[in-house]
Amino acid sequence: MSVKAPALFFAAMLCASPAHAVNARELMTHALQAEGHGDLATAAHDLEELAAAGFDGDAVVYDLGTVYARAERYGEAVWCFERVLRRAPLAWEARQNLQATRVRLARRDAGRSGRAVVEQAVPLRVQVGELVPLGWSVALGVLGQLGVVLAVLRRRRGTSELARVGATVALVLSLCASLASLGLVVARRTLPAESVVLHGGLRLLQSARVDAIPDAPVREGERVVRVARDGMFTRVRTLGGASGWLDGAELGDL
Amino acid sequence: MRHGAHRLRAGVVAAVVLCAPAAARAQMSLQLQADPPEPAAGQPFRVVYTVALRGAADVHAQPLQVPRGLDVLMNPPPPQAPQMIGAGAFFTFRSSVTYVLRAARPGRYVIPGPRAVGNDGHVVVQGPPLTVNVTRTGGTSAQARQAPRDPFDDPFPNLLDPMEPPQPAQAPQRPTGPDVPPEGVLTGVTASAEGFVRVVTDLATPWVGQQVEYRAFVYVPAGEAGCEPLREATLDGFWSESLVEARQQCAARWLPQRVGSWDMTAGMVRRIALFPTHAGRLEIGSLKMGVEYIEGDGFFGRRHRVEMEAPRLVLEAREPPLEGRPPGYVPGTLGPIALRAEIDRAELPVGETATLRVHAQGNGYLGSVTLPAPRAVDGVRVLPGSSHAETDRSVAPLRSEVVNEYRIVADRAGRFTLPALRVPWFDPGTGRYAVGEVVLPVIVATGALRPPEDSEGPDLATQLAPLVREVPLASSPAFFTTALRVWGVLGAVPLAVLGAFAGTALRRALRVRRAAKESTARNDPQSLLAQADAALAGGDGVAALGLAARALERASRASGTSSEAKVAEARAACDGLRFAGAAVASDDVAAAVRAVRAVVEGRS
Missing domain, CATH: 2.60.40 (Immunoglobulin-like)
Incomplete structure (x- = not known):
């Protein structure tokens, strides 16, 4: 008996087929093929797996958002495009797709409710904070500071009047760049914790309970500010000022 | 015998008070009473409007305001209080009129409280509103059989025995209605002789969504009381609808109750319809009220204020059974629908x-x-x-x-x-x-679906850009994730500049210090003489003499001395001047230094 058990174990180990691991490139190719065949659910699933595995670069998230938008999962699409634009403000295709997704969503809601949809603009402070990524602001700040130092040195050692004027202009520009970068960094660092409502037909709950009394409705794709958390529920405040609790699984954090 | 003594004492008190000057104060009350309390729809019923006045006052009762849905079959003028100047404070005058009303449909009708106004037109007295529950068949209330007292039978009811109200000839019949406290064992209460709040519900284990009626009664050892809510009951886990008017703080009707050996009156202060929103243990929080009442006679009685708190109530809400549940059933949907x-x-x-x-x-x-x-x-x-x-x-x-x-x-x-x-x-x-x-x-x-007017081409506003085919598979680079990294990188250049400034300044200071040290480190006679010259130029003659003496001493130690006399002479000159202290003249010091220099240079 004592000899049989290890023998069976080794036999099983030898006979067992090795686990087949799909690498990221294959998964990406599979997702693109599925999208080409119109199988949007499979494409979205593959891209979600890629993002969950850590390959959440701008291009992958952009593709995922585009697939979501084509599958009419507008809330999740808005969430993906907003994330891409926060990282890369110059991603014009993501900006175009975000705009198109919002228009589609508004038309769908208007068709369902029979009323025009009015979207609230985000506050100016948030717009400034989202203007450039944090890395860009820091780089601008460092360059501005270096410019200030070099301009001061150049101005002290300048022999001609033209060189001194040029150094002064460079000093002023560098100081402006440094202050602007400082403002951008502060605005970015003080951004409120925001999320996007991923699904439609939701209402804010009056308390953090599964059977709580529903209150004001929230739109799919709407940006909300996270105020507090209680277990699986998150207290949010909409741009319109309404507050209430939502299931955390219905929110995508930005 | 005892009754006779009582009457004699009451008569004496009345005579004394009548002889005394009448106080310039009055007490007035307005009251409505339905007969029967729960009439049937379509049947006439009476509403007795009573004015009671103790003392003298120039006020006028206002006509009754009948709500919509009630037909007025008899509409007499409102009762008026008699105008008796100088009337004694112990005489109570009552006047009442009877209205005959009829409700076409069953329901709950609230007749607003009667009001009396003074000469200036302001409302000085307002009675409680009367709630009439009109049923389909009519209630069999005991009060229905008890005819309202005719005020002409006894226009001065308290004249003969003002201290003790007359006892009713027969035991009072039990009233009915939603504001009557339930009989039986006193539950939901912490009883006290000074008064208490009692809360009751009509169901202990309701279904989710089923109505539970929550009622709170105030029991006081007085005819009536005033209430001030201190803390309302919390109703977590319930959908609630108040069944009394929102502005009603206290009871609209007070009913006599006997609690053990205590004679009390009870009034309903809260009536709320509750609907459990989920199954399980649900708690109704405690209700706290401040109650004020007059103990004893209304004129001589003592005013009491008591804070009363009702205990919490616990209900067990039940989920409808899973067995036989049809598909699509939403919990809380109770029928019939x-x-x-x-x-x-x-x-x-x-x-x-x-x-x-x-x-x-x-x-x-x-x-x-x-x-x-x-x-x-x-x-x-x-x-x-x-x-x-x-x-x-x-x-x-x-x-x-x-x-x-x-x-x-x-x-x-x-x-x-x-x-x-x-x-x-x-x-x-x-x-x-x-x-x-x-x-x-x-x-x-x-018809047919009309094409959109602007369908000449694709709608650019909803066009999605294509997917990116050549995707670099990398994670999102995010270095600036903490405040330390952000401010550390931003502060690198200013810190470097500050460091450079500090290093330069430090290096310069060290160089100056080193030069000074080197200049003072030399100790040969020539250097000492140079320092003596510097000290003399600075006005420090004593230091110059000291330095000159040190230079002379070092020179004398050197080998090959030729003139001991010159050395001794110069030393004596220096010592003499040094002993003279601060009073020495600078010219003398200069001469001494010159003598020393001559000796030193002559040898060198």
Whole structure:
């Protein structure tokens, strides 16, 4: 008996087929093929797996958002495009797709409710904070500071009047760049914790309970500010000022 | 015998008070009483409007305000208090008139409290409102058999025995109505002889969504009391509807109650319809009230203020059973439910919208339940619209009507029959499920779908850019994730500049210090003489002499001395001047230094 058990174990180990691991490139190719065949659910699933595995670069998230938008999962699409634009403000295709997704969503809601949809603009402070990524602001700040130092040195050692004027202009520009970068960094660092409502037909709950009394409705794709958390529920405040609790699984954090 | 002594004492007191000057104060009360308290619909009933005045006052009672739904069959002028100047404070004058009313339909009617105004037109007295519950068959109340007292029988009821009210000839009949405290064992209370609050519910284990009536009574050892709510009961886990007027703080009617050996009166202060929103243990928080009443006689009595707190109540809400539950049942949907559907136009062009309204009537919780929507069929889209609910508080238990609107859009021409709408509900009475059903109207769509006017090309506003095919598979670079990294990188350049400035300054300071040290480190006679010259130039003669003496000493130690006399002479000159101290003249010091220099240079 004592000899049989290890023998069976080794036999099983030898006979067992090795686990087949799909690498990221294959998964990406599979997702693109599925999208080409119109199988949007499979494409979205593959891209979600890629993002969950850590390959959440701008291009992958952009593709995922585009697939979501084509599958009419507008809330999740808005969430993906907003994330891409926060990282890369110059991603014009993501900006175009975000705009198109919002228009589609508004038309769908208007068709369902029979009323025009009015979207609230985000506050100016948030717009400034989202203007450039944090890395860009820091780089601008460092360059501005270096410019200030070099301009001061150049101005002290300048022999001609033209060189001194040029150094002064460079000093002023560098100081402006440094202050602007400082403002951008502060605005970015003080951004409120925001999320996007991923699904439609939701209402804010009056308390953090599964059977709580529903209150004001929230739109799919709407940006909300996270105020507090209680277990699986998150207290949010909409741009319109309404507050209430939502299931955390219905929110995508930005 | 004892009764006779009582009368004698009362007569003496009355005589003394009558002899005393009358106080310039009055006490007035207005009261409404229905007879019978629960009349039947369609049958006339009486409302007795009584004015009681103790003392003298120039006030006028206002006519009764009869609410809508009640027909006035007899409408006499309001009762008026007699104008008796100088009347004694112990005489109570009563006057009453009787109105005859009739309600066409059963329900709950509230007659506003009667009011009396002074000469200046301001309201000086207001009585409690009267709630009349009109039933279909009429109540068999004991008060119905007790005819209202005719004021002409005894116009001065307290004249002969003002200190002790006359005892009724027969035991009072028990009143009925929603504001009557339940009989039996006193539960939901912490009893006290000074008064207490009692809370009761009519159900201990309700179903989810079933109405529970919560009532709170104040018991006081006085005829009536005033209330001030200190803390309302918390109602977590319930949908609630107040059944009394929102501005009513205290009881509208006080009823005599006997609690053990205490004679008290009780008044209902809260009446709320509660609907459990989920199953499980639900707690109704404690209610705290400040109650003020007059103990003893209304004129000589003592004013008491007591803070009363009712205990918390716990209910166990039940979920309807899983056994036999029809598919699509929403917890909290209790029946019976009546369904009705209507459409604004049954025939419509293709692509246009018709509005379908589904009316559902059920219990008071129905407004909080999500009712199922009609199912679409091929060729017709059903889009959700607005929804609103109204609760009827005039019936018990409460009833709600929910109206859900749906937009119906036909995509092609034809005759469409939407499937019947089915709403499962649970009957708490029988403990069984049932299904309400309503047949939806047939829709006829005509014409063809009109193409959009601006459909010349694709809608650019909704065009999505294609996917990125060449995707670099990398994680998102995010270095600046902490404040330390951000401010560390931003502060690197300023810190470097500051460091460079600090290093330069430090290096310069060290260089100066080193030069000074090197200049003072040399100790040969020539250097000492140079330092002596510097000290002399600075006005420090003593230091110059000291340095010159040191230079002379070092020079004398050197080998090859030729003139000991010159050395001794120069030393003596220096020592002499040094002993002279600060009073020495600078010219003498300069001469001494010159002598030393001559010796030193002569040897060198």
